Amino acid sequence: MRHLLSAADLSREEAITILDTAATMAATQSRAIKKLPALRGLTVVNLFFEDSTRTRISFEAAAKRLSADVINFAAKGSSVSKGESLKDTAQTLQAMGADAVVIRHSASGAPHRLATSGWIDAPVVNAGDGMHQHPTQALLDAFTMRRHLMPEAGTGAGLDGKRVVIVGDVLHSRVARSNVDLLHTLGAEVTLVAPPTLLPIGASTWPCRISYDLDTTIAEQAPDAIMMLRVQRERMSSAGGGFFPSAAEYSRRYGLDAARFEALPGHALIMHPGPMNRGLEISARAADSDRSTIVEQVGNGVAVRMAVLYLVLAGNEGTPS
């Protein structure tokens, strides 16, 4: 794997290799000494043009557990705020010896440009770009689902036949796009539920079902996992696009309240990429239930990102034990 730019680029075999590698990585994290020597002497640059402390720390922890050196580059207060271009910034970091670049950017496609424009040679890992993709988030979500929903399957398993419902602001969500692509590749059946204003015009061609009605979807699909997306309250106002009339209406129609939580199958996982708006898209009862994997997803993120960094930087040398 040269780069990780989009979940859509991953074959089933590649995706399962990452999940299996992540399982190996996760197993090492219960040891007294968590650090592996796999990337010793290599430098990973976290190039964050957009604030995301959680994702940056997760990548930083992953790189350090593999013994890589880490340089964190935040656009705020940097030369970028003085007008330096992505190209110049990338080339500066390359000159400083970056072996891999983890990039977060508000512009969709920025990681793709970085990887394909000849500006740098290093592998590029997409840590979230605009409304496009967040492939490591989708991988950690799939990793979490596989652990809970396919506990006996072991390595090599996908998510065949599992039903996943993703609810909320699909239009602006790189998490939703990535999950649709990856879960489909892994054999799961995905249903997107959102008000029509928060679904992209072209979503009808995606490999998933589309619904505007959460109650009907829960009743008909009996999902194995339900993933609630973060809703930004400013999207209500006309300045923010006026995508829905009010928080109350959104919550009534699309929130995972107590009644909907009760209507889910007993084994269904409650997922959220975080940070949550409690009381808007998800109730405290659902978020704090024993079926919620929301905190576990964060922990699994480190193992998945260890796997990705390992595979783009040292993947040809086999999986570490």
Added chain:
Amino acid sequence: MTDYLITGAQLPEGSITDLLLADGRIAATGADAADMAGARAGAQVHRIDAHGLVALPGLVDLHTHLREPGREDAETVASGTRAAAVGGYTCVHAMANTTPVADTAGVVEQVWRLGEDAGWAQVRPVGAVTVGLAGEQLAELGAMASSAARVRVFSDDGLCVHDPVLMRRALEYVKAFDGVVAQHAQEPRLTAGALMHEGIVSAELGLTGWPAVAEEAIIARDVLLAEHVGSRVHICHLSTAGSVDIVRWAKARGIQVTAEVTPHHLMLTDEAIRGYDPQFKVNPPLRTAEDVQAVRDGLEDGTIDIVATDHAPHPSEDKDCEFAAAAMGMTGLETALSVVTEAMVADDSRDFGWQDLARTMSATPARIGRVTGQGRPLAAGEPAHLTLVDPSARWTVDPAGLRTASENTPFAARELPARVMATFYRGVATVLDGQPQDGSTR
């Protein structure tokens, strides 16, 4: 002044003829041409064997961005018109979104004068509809019309005149001097933050979409306004199937509407953006394959009147960046004829030949812009603006080899048919053997 005796050229309708260019005019055609060439005492005659070449009236572009004044790093009037000559053009309309904006008699006269001094092609400045393109107050349209530049086309291109009252006033006002308002049809609220066509591809790429209806809604409004006030309206770079339908309906109703399509909208689709290459970022955006078929059909059946380049040069720093940050636009003067040839003339299933190309890329744009002496038939007594094209040639587009000052072409490394071999402007060869005739040789 050198005379040119062009022998064996094919005229757009298919006949073969000789042409003698002398004193800035087509002095004779057919058998008379050689006789007259021999009879002109003291004249130096340059003979051009044009067998196998098609002679077209010099091409006229109704929509060019020359960037001067203000962005001479992207293009100047001289570099842009030199590129125009290489592309077969003898007249270009320079859009008003310069710095300062071409919204006064002074600025349009400056642009016109720079074109006269450069001598590569006639430059007809387009005047801004509103002061500073701000969409709030009409610019002094009359002063620009009566200036030395004799402006007849007015446009806020790059921006839409979205206030319906202001658009109505502009349409009414230009009737006083037979002007036309060229509308960049883009409803601004529906396209806030838009980066590409809204559809299947934008949804996958996570790029904010520019819906077709944002163009169609403005065109529908403006043809009705033009009908109401009895004025001419011209639609810039029409790009959607729905827009073609609206213009077709308006023409059937007798509304004075004309429309243009760009070469790139005849050829490329939004699928080109999958690699996030900013060379394909343009306004209006590249649309779907169905839209491309519709605009081709519209050009063939006359619903769309002309091809206009929307030549939009940008320096590399404005394109060599992430897609969202990149400037919109692509160059087009030097590739237009080849792209139209590939999309329309070379398509045997279409009824679109060299006569149609001459009509849509020369005669009709000159008529819409009220340019006298351009877009004329290649007949004795007419001004000597013409272009010789080798229809059998194929060439590969090399951005570094183009004459425009910028390299932002979407056709880089693409092989295209037909090549301009010679261009004559006011009887002077601006291009010979495909090469611009710089300095003393011209």
